[in-house]
Amino acid sequence: MKYEPKNPYQYIGSYNPRTYQENKSSRVSHIVKQVETMDELFNRIQLRDGMTISFHHHLRNGDAVMNLIMDEILKRNLRDITVAASSVFPVHTSLATAIEAGVVTQVVSAYMSGFVADVVSEGKCLYPCVMQTHGGRALSIESGKLKIDVAFIASPAMDASGNISGRQGKAACGSLGYAIADAYYANVVVAITDTIEPLNHIDIAKECVDVMIVVDSIGDPKGIVSGTTRITKDPVGLAIAKRTIELMDAAGYIKNGMSFQTGAGGISLAVAAQLHQKLKKESIQGSFASGGITGYLVDMFEEGLFERLYDVQCFDLAAVASIQKNENHYSISASQYGNPYNPENIVDQLDVVILGASEIDLDFNVNVTTGFDHRILGGSGGHADTAYGSKFAIIVSKLVSSRISVVVDRVTTITTPGETVDALVTDYGIAIHPRHSELIHQLKKTTRLPVVSMKELLDTANELCGLPQIIEPKEKIVAIMEYRDLSVIDVIRQFDPL
Amino acid sequence: MSIRSALFVPGNSAAMVLSSPILDADAIILDCEDAIAMASKDSASLLIKHTLMHLPRRQKQFWVRINPLGSDFFMEDLSNILPSLPDALLIPKADGDDWDEIISAIENIENQFQLQPVALIALIESAKGVLTCEKLARHPRTKGFLLGGEDFASDMGIVRREDNRELLFARYQLVTWAKAFKQICLDTPYTDIDNLEGFMLDCEFSASIGFDGKACIHPLQAEVANEVYSVSDTQILWAKEVLDETEKHSVGVFSFKGKMIDRPVINRAKQIIEKAKKWGLLR
């Protein structure tokens, strides 16, 4: 096992792993070698057993590059490869095959779903995988804890000299924020593109790139917008969004200069849409919105309701179109976004973040990584980063859907520690973390918001659904939950199918 | 009973019935009638029965609109739903001719199961209903009225208008009879769910002539209705001051802030405080 976090989680700041190395962008008189075939590429990069390779996930479920490379690796009889991919999606079937064949023995990632998540949950990967956060991944690479031998960077467009842009090409995806650390610090950087043309904007300079190769297609742009990017029409979801806005307002966060981030879940997007109306109606101008950028945030930005967008990843084509044309729509790297030891990281400047949860417990710990049966279904992404950095982290969810309660006694897996979560807004009431006793008092006194305790929500859920049977996993640890400061916050054990 | 908004929810949708307690309406009307296809009537009736028996109701009222007298489902609805204790029954196609027969069917089942008398709301949706509402208003079992503008217009053979001018007589007639006998009176639904502004204007008019609240067909409408039919913070403050002042005076009539305060004014202040208490508006 090559990548193994060991320090136990205490609270961020207790452990500083930072030992920065010099990055590659300062190399001088560097020439990018262009190769024609996969054979030539593999001869050149000298990939060997036991090495660590990396991928970014900006093409999301439309990505063709990881499968292309994994298929080559499967052909070449390599063993004991570690894959450090910023996220893994259902499209990545070849990685699942490589894990089952024992070719890949560890995965390090901030999010995984689909076949790879299944084979890892079932204990088929030799070493425990490491589930990171987006900011933590950048830190682990920059600090040299996670050493990447070869980074394979899907590059939507390149110029003839080897510079990379995410904003042009057939599979334009906008920001390349999650690939920056890989480009700076991997021993060998391979850029894979399907479009060679002059660039208007450079995301990754040629100084970082060692080898480039042109292929037929790096991915299907339709897959980029996979995932939930529609506002909920469900009246209950809309009611939750409305209460969330009232809570933000009562807590004093809706004002000039506010900064805001929201996930791409249906209720989170409804919060963005209702914030849009409110800012417009009351002529309030925010400073910035950040994160995965959606068309909803672009609309607010283009109407002047936010001065700037900080974009680590474009969630839809409207965001891609905006980053191509709007000056104050900035690409940022994962390190600038959420690395806790990057002094200018954006999450630390956030006022409010709206997040989802698959479970939240009596201590406000949140799980977005596994189901109650211990099967891996996702991962932190920026969840833990933004909850920590923001002044007010709000979780939005229906209390019960299809008999499953979001509020539980104890989360199956800790993705985000409760001490960094401030509020939960549900259809059956709002729970505020007890450390905000003054706010709780104020809300009860001056608003009609239904403030309740987390225990009351749990009791309501149990009254509706009944007490769930506890599902024990098997003994084997299949993944380690690495918090954003690279400490160990939890482990995931092998899923036990009934 | 004071209801600013009563929201119709189709009685056969498990998901909608489940989420109804947390929607923004003072009363939820679980519907067995118009929202339910013929083939699903039995299913809706039984889902409502079990829902009422087990769903935590919190502070919300749960009403049920049953199928009308003369339909195949009237008796079945009554025997399914009355024992599961709805807060009120909404009786469709009500008029003076049928009212006694309906009441006696209900009382038979109430006696059979030894139930407390349920509150009855008459849904007035015919020309005859409007003209014979006096009989209903005088009946001790009637607790209120709801006007159904769509069916009323089709009974009259007229087309609905944006400004509801065709409903003027029905509205004044119904609300005056209701008030004469201390019953609640709810206004007809507004069918254009995308036009919340039009909905608000409609609510404002009906509130101005005495309606207590409005039947709603979307949760967003209920939210607006709650605002319009509510008491304002200024009214609450005024009422509190009047009542405080009343305690200081032994005589029935006195002057406060340059205005004469007598019994009708004091009663109005009491009503405002009562409503504010009920809707959780007192801080």
Place this chain on the structure above:
Amino acid sequence: MMNRPIKTGSAGTLESNDCLVTIEVNSDDSVIIHLESVVKARFGKQIELTIKETCEQLNLVGAIVSVNDKGALDFTIKARVETAVKRSL
């Protein structure tokens, strides 16, 4: 009085928070319950118990009860079973 189905009856839907219940004629007096549920791992035992109790309250005999559950709460399951049974008589 026992209730014995004479034909197939079904009620409910496959929408989330609901369930689809089908009652079929069984060859003997027993009541056989088949449960498929999206929350079987968490609530399977409780759901089976609810179905069994509802059938007993309805004095059902000679039936095959198949429930395809999409996360319905107990009162929804009871309502759907009762409707399906009545439709099978």
